[in-house]
Amino acid sequence: MLDALLLFLVLALTSMAAGFMGSLTGLGGATFLVPIYVLFIGIPIQYAAGASLISTIATSSGAGSAYLRDRVTNVRIGMSLEMATTSGSIVGSLTAAWVYAHNLQHVIYAIFGIVLLSSIYTQITRSKLELPKPKPPDRWTKWLQLYGRYYDPALGREVDYHGVRWWLGELIMFAAGVISGLLGIGSGALKVLAMDWAMNLPMKVSTTTSNFMIGVTAATGSSIYWHLGYIQPYFAAATAIGVLAGSFLGSKVLLKLRNVTIRYIFMAILAILGIQMLLRGLGLYP
Numbered sequence: 001m002l003d004a005l006l007l008f009l010v011l012a013l014t015s016m017a018a019g020f021m022g023s024l025t026g027l028g029g030a031t032f033l034v035p036i037y038v039l040f041i042g043i044p045i046q047y048a049a050g051a052s053l054i055s056t057i058a059t060s061s062g063a064g065s066a067y068l069r070d071r072v073t074n075v076r077i078g079m080s081l082e083m084a085t086t087s088g089s090i091v092g093s094l095t096a097a098w099v100y101a102h103n104l105q106h107v108i109y110a111i112f113g114i115v116l117l118s119s120i121y122t123q124i125t126r127s128k129l130e131l132p133k134p135k136p137p138d139r140w141t142k143w144l145q146l147y148g149r150y151y152d153p154a155l156g157r158e159v160d161y162h163g164v165r166w167w168l169g170e171l172i173m174f175a176a177g178v179i180s181g182l183l184g185i186g187s188g189a190l191k192v193l194a195m196d197w198a199m200n201l202p203m204k205v206s207t208t209t210s211n212f213m214i215g216v217t218a219a220t221g222s223s224i225y226w227h228l229g230y231i232q233p234y235f236a237a238a239t240a241i242g243v244l245a246g247s248f249l250g251s252k253v254l255l256k257l258r259n260v261t262i263r264y265i266f267m268a269i270l271a272i273l274g275i276q277m278l279l280r281g282l283g284l285y286p
Contacts, residue, residue, distance in 0.1 A: 004234075007238075008234070008237075008238045010041070011037075011041070011235065011238035011239060011242065012238045012239075012241050012242035013242060014033070014036055014037075014041070014242065015033060015055055015238065015239045015240075015241070015242025015243045015246065016242040016243065016245050016246035016249075017242075017246060018033045018036065018055070018242070018243060018246065019055065019242060019243030019244065019245065019246025019247040019249075019250065020246035020247065020249050020250040020253075021246075021250065021265070021269060022211075022243070022246075022247060022250070023211060023246070023247040023248075023249075023250030023251050023254065024207070024250045024253065024254050024257070024262060024265060033048065033051070033052045033055055033239065033243075034048050034049055034052050034112065035112070035273045035276055035277050037051070037052070037235075038109075038280075039276055039277075039280065043235065045105050045108060045109070046096075046100050046105075046230045047230060047231075047232050047235060048235075049096070049225070049230065050222070050225045050226075050230035050231035050232065050235070050236065051231065051232065051235035051236045051238075051239040052239065053222040053225055053231070054222060054231065054236040054239055054240050055236075055239040055240060055242075055243040056214050056215060056243075057215045057222065057240075067208035067211060067212065067251060067254075068212065070150075070255060071150055071151075072150045072204055072205060072208045072255065073205075073208040073209050073211070073212045074146075074148045074163075074201075074205055074209050075209075075212065076144070076145060076146070076148075077144075077146055077148070077163055077195070077199070077201070077205075077209055078209045078212045078213045080144055080146075080166065081166075081169055081170060081173045081191075081194070081195075081213065082173075082213055082216055084170045084171070084173040084174040084177065085173040085174065085176050085177035085180070085191070085213060085216075086177060086216060087174060087177060088173070088174040088175060088176065088177020088178040088179075088180070088181070089177040089178070089180045089181040090177075090181065090224070091177070091178050091181065092177060092178040092179060092180055092181025092182035093181035093182070093224035093225065094181070094224065095178070095181070095182055096108075096181060096182045096225075097224070097228055099182070100228075100230075106280075106281050106282075106283065107281065108182065108281070109277050109278070109280045109281030110277075110278055110281025110282065111179075111182070111281070112274075112277045112278075112281070113274045113275065113276070113277035113278025113279070113280075113281055114274075114278060115179055115190070115274075116270045116271075116273055116274030116277065117270065117271070117274035117275070117278065119190070119192075119193055119270055120267050120270050120271060120274075124267065130155070130258060130259050130260055131159065131161075131202050131259065132161075132196075132200045132201070132202060133200075134200075135164050135200050136164075137162050137164065138164050138165065140163075140164065140165065140166035140167060141162050141163060141164055141166075144163075144166055146162055146163035146164075146166060146199070147160075147161075147162045147163075148160075148161055148162070148205065149161070150204070150205065152204065152255070153255050153256055154255070154256060154257060154258045154259075155258075159202060161201060161202050161205060163195070163199040163200065163201055164199055164200050165198050165199055165200070166199065168194075168198040168199070169194040169195060169198045169199045172190055172191075172193060172194035172198055173190075173191065173194050175190060176190035176191050176194065180214075181224070191206075191209075191210040191213055191214065192206045192207055192210050192266070195209060195210065202259060203259040203262055203263055204254065204255070204259055204262070207254070207262065208254070211247075
């Protein structure tokens with residue numbers, strides 16, 4: 001009984017830290033939880049992925065509601081991209097069932113590591129920019145009204161922005177959905193990439209809108225994971241409680257940080273977890 005309570009506490013505290021970082025970076029707590037659960041706590045990856053999908057919904061609920069209240073999240077942009085990411089999530093979840101049935105988990109580890117590490121390059125190229133260099137509106141900007149404004153406490157002023165290359169963001173969002181269903185994450189890394197790099201949105205708008213979207217993507221994939229028996233209520237409950245608390249705290253901190261600071265945090269965590277998961281996929285990490 002004591003061991004069970006101790007494990008629950010460890011999972012909850014770990015999830016709180018993951019939820020805090022996930023809400024800051026727009027990745028969702030699952031991006032951090034899957035490697036930690038698998039590498040350090042020893043939970044099988046399919047159950048870690050199932051619990052992390054639930055945690056992603058909790059992150060979206062906790063941080064997303066706060067960011068909506070502060071009017072940083074761009075709901076119009078998020079909803080315009082949501083169809084692609086939910087469709088991809090169904091494809092990825094069904095693919096995951098085949099992968100686990102054929103005992104090819106090492107492929108999942110390797111893919112996860114590659115996804116995380118590949119996101120770093122685009123962050124490095126933009127790491128010195130507090131706000132993105134403005135690009136002229138294109139036809140997608142005008143057709144879909146991809147405009148927005150938010151107050152940035154770190155800069156002490158209102159920030160006006162607009163999105164471009166919506167079609168490219170849509171393609172990356174589909175890939176993000178596939179990765180979400182396959183790996184049991186909210187695929188926030190690719191969502192942030194789609195909005196930050198492809199659509200040229202400010203980092204805070206990208207991360208907060210990603211937090212808004214990841215819950216819907218994860219909910220789509222979690223229904224399939226539940227049907228397959230990969231969501232264990234014990235793990236999911238501890239994870240959801242911790243992540244919800246951590247994501248709420250993270251939402252209070254994000255607006256006080258500069259965009260560049262958030263980007264550096266984002267890159268450091270991606271590098272550490274990406275290398276660990278890639279090495280495990282290659283059989284070089286216990």
